[in-house]
Amino acid sequence: MKTIDTRELAAWLDTTLQASRFKxxxxxxxxxxxxxxxxxxITGVTASEALLRIAIERGADAVLVHHGWFWKNEDPRVRGPRRTRLALTLAHDLNLFAYHLPLDAHPEWGNNAQLARVLGLTPERDADGVPLTCGSGDLIWLGNAPALATLGDLATRVHERLGRQPLVIGDADRPLHRIAWCTGGAQGMLADAxxxxxxxxxTGEASEPTFHLARETGTGFIGAGHHATERYGAQALGEAVAKQFGIQVEFVDIDNPV
Ligand SMILES: [Zn+2]
Structure with a gap:
C-alpha cells in the first residue's frame, strides 16, 4: 500500500487550503x-465517536473532517464524550486533520463550491474567474440558477438534491435573480445576503430571528440542514488527496438531521 509522510500531508493540506489566511x-x-x-x-463531516469507530474498524491511519475539535469557548476538560473520542484516537494512533473555514471557502473543493455543484447553482465570478463573495470573512457566495424561476423551484431543487425537506420562509412565487448561499450555521449572515x-x-440552520428578518425584508430563506449542506467539501477534498498522493481515501456519511 502506498503511504505518505504525515507531516508532508499536513503541509500540503495547509498550503492548498490556505489555512493560515483564516481567523x-x-x-x-x-x-x-x-x-x-x-x-x-476516512473523511467525514464531523469527528464524532461514530466516525472514529468506523475509521478504526477499517484500519485507517487518519481522519479528515470539516468539524474537528478544540473549539473556542468549549470546556477544555477531558471528560465524558471528549475523553472517549481522544482516548480512541490516541489508542489507535489515528491522525486527526480538521479544516473548518478554509474548507468552507476553497474555490473548488470547499463546501460552498460543492453545494453549488450539487444544487446546480452558477456562481458569479469576476474577470479572473474568482467567485464573487460577501459577508463576514467573505464566506457567502453569490450566483444564480436560470432554470429555477422562483423560490418554490429552488426549494424543490434543494429537497431533491439533498434528500431532505428544507425549512422554507417566504413567498414560493418570489422570482429569483440573485441567490446567496453559505453552508452550515450561517443564519447570522442573512442580513449580509x-x-x-x-x-x-x-444556509444550513435557522434561528428564531431568521424568520422575522426574512419576512420583513421579503427575502426568501432556505434552511437546508447544517450537515446536509456540508457533506460535500470533505468528500471533494478527500478525492483530491487520493488523486495527488495515490493513497486510499473513503468518505463516510453519518447522517445527521440537523
Ligand atoms: Zn459547519
Missing part, C-alpha cells in the same frame, strides 16, 4: 498527531 474558532490542520505515515484516510441584493439565501 477561525478552532485550530485548522493536524489537530491530533498519530502514525508517522498515512496510507488510508440581503445587503448584497439576494432574492433568496440558503
Amino acid at each position: 477561525d474558532y478552532c485550530p485548522n490542520g493536524l489537530q491530533v498527531e498519530g502514525k508517522p505515515r498515512v496510507g488510508h484516510i 440581503i445587503d448584497a441584493g439576494a432574492d433568496a439565501y440558503i
Whole structure:
C-alpha cells in the first residue's frame, strides 16, 4: 500500500487550503498527531465517536473532517464524550486533520463550491474567474440558477438534491435573480445576503430571528440542514488527496438531521 509522510500531508493540506489566511474558532490542520505515515484516510463531516469507530474498524491511519475539535469557548476538560473520542484516537494512533473555514471557502473543493455543484447553482465570478463573495470573512457566495424561476423551484431543487425537506420562509412565487448561499450555521449572515441584493439565501440552520428578518425584508430563506449542506467539501477534498498522493481515501456519511 502506498503511504505518505504525515507531516508532508499536513503541509500540503495547509498550503492548498490556505489555512493560515483564516481567523477561525478552532485550530485548522493536524489537530491530533498519530502514525508517522498515512496510507488510508476516512473523511467525514464531523469527528464524532461514530466516525472514529468506523475509521478504526477499517484500519485507517487518519481522519479528515470539516468539524474537528478544540473549539473556542468549549470546556477544555477531558471528560465524558471528549475523553472517549481522544482516548480512541490516541489508542489507535489515528491522525486527526480538521479544516473548518478554509474548507468552507476553497474555490473548488470547499463546501460552498460543492453545494453549488450539487444544487446546480452558477456562481458569479469576476474577470479572473474568482467567485464573487460577501459577508463576514467573505464566506457567502453569490450566483444564480436560470432554470429555477422562483423560490418554490429552488426549494424543490434543494429537497431533491439533498434528500431532505428544507425549512422554507417566504413567498414560493418570489422570482429569483440573485441567490446567496453559505453552508452550515450561517443564519447570522442573512442580513449580509440581503445587503448584497439576494432574492433568496440558503444556509444550513435557522434561528428564531431568521424568520422575522426574512419576512420583513421579503427575502426568501432556505434552511437546508447544517450537515446536509456540508457533506460535500470533505468528500471533494478527500478525492483530491487520493488523486495527488495515490493513497486510499473513503468518505463516510453519518447522517445527521440537523
Ligand atoms: Zn459547519
